[in-house]
Amino acid sequence: MTDQNANVMAKLKTATADLHTEAENRPMQRALAKGTLPREQYVAYLGQLFLLHRTLEEVTDAATSSHRAFATVVRDYQRRTPELRADLAEHGVDAEAVTPQPATEAAMNEVRRRAGEDPVSILGLTYVLEGSNNGSKYIARNLMKSYQLTPGKPGLSYFDPYGDEQMPRWLAFKADMDAVGFDEAEQETIIDAAKAMFRMIADISDEVDQPVATA
Numbered sequence: 001m002t003d004q005n006a007n008v009m010a011k012l013k014t015a016t017a018d019l020h021t022e023a024e025n026r027p028m029q030r031a032l033a034k035g036t037l038p039r040e041q042y043v044a045y046l047g048q049l050f051l052l053h054r055t056l057e058e059v060t061d062a063a064t065s066s067h068r069a070f071a072t073v074v075r076d077y078q079r080r081t082p083e084l085r086a087d088l089a090e091h092g093v094d095a096e097a098v099t100p101q102p103a104t105e106a107a108m109n110e111v112r113r114r115a116g117e118d119p120v121s122i123l124g125l126t127y128v129l130e131g132s133n134n135g136s137k138y139i140a141r142n143l144m145k146s147y148q149l150t151p152g153k154p155g156l157s158y159f160d161p162y163g164d165e166q167m168p169r170w171l172a173f174k175a176d177m178d179a180v181g182f183d184e185a186e187q188e189t190i191i192d193a194a195k196a197m198f199r200m201i202a203d204i205s206d207e208v209d210q211p212v213a214t215a
C-alpha cells in the first residue's frame with residue numbers, strides 16, 4: 001500500500017468540505033441546529049432518514065462479501081435504524097408506515113443504483129452519515145432544550161447515538177477506512193458517492209422544510 005492509498009479520509013474531508021458547508025446552511029438544517037425547527041418537521045425528517053438508512057443497510061448487507069473493505073470498516077453499531085425506529089415510536093410514529101417524499105425516493109434509488117454499479121461506493125455513502133454524528137452531537141444539545149428530550153434516549157437517540165463513544169468510534173472509522181488501502185479508482189468512486197450523499201441529504205432537508213400538507 002502506498003501513502004496515496006492510505007489517506008482516503010483526508011481526501012474525503014477536503015473533497016466534500018464545500019458540500020458540508022452547503023448542507024449545513026440549508027434553512028432546515030440551520031433551524032435544526034438552532035433548535036427552532038418545529039417538532040413535527042423534526043419528526044418528519046427522522047422518518048425520511050429512517051427510509052434512507054434502511055436502504056443503506058440493505059445494500060450494505062448484500063455487499064459484505066463483495067470487497068474485503070466491508071469486513072474492515074462496517075460495524076453493527078453503525079446501523080441507525082434501531083435509533084430511528086425508537087425515536088419515531090416515542091413521537092407516536094410507526095417507522096414501517098412512513099412513506100418516502102420525492103427527494104427520499106430519489107435518494108433510495110440512487111443508493112441502490114450506486115451500490116449495484118460498484119459496492120465500494122457504499123463506503124462513501126456511509127462516510128457521510130457516520131461523519132454527520134460529529135455535528136449531530138452538538139445539535140442534540142439544542143434539540144434537547146427545544147423538545148425537552150434527553151440525548152441518547154428514545155425521541156433523541158439518532159442525533160447522539162454513541163454518547164461517550166462518539167470520538168473513539170469516529171477515529172476507528174477513519175483508521176479502518178485508511179487501513180483498507182483503496183486504489184485510485186476506488187477512492188474516486190467513494191468520493192463521488194460521498195458527494196452524492198451530501199446532495200441527497202440537502203435535498204431531503206429542503207423538502208422537509210416545506211409547509212406540512214394538511215388534509
Ligand code: HEM
Nearest residue numbers: 012013023024029030033127128131132134135197198201
Ligand atoms: C447544521 C448542521 C450541521 C452542523 C452544525 C455540523 C457540524 C459539524 C462539525 C462540528 C463537525 C466536526 C468537524 C471536525 O471535527 O473537523 C462535522 C463533521 C461532519 N459532518 Fe457535519 N454538521 C452539520 C450538518 C451535517 C450534515 C447535514 C451532514 C451530512 C449530510 C454532515 C456531515 C458531516 C461529515 C461527513 C463530517 C465529518 C467530516 C470529516 O472529518 O471528514 N454534517 N459536522
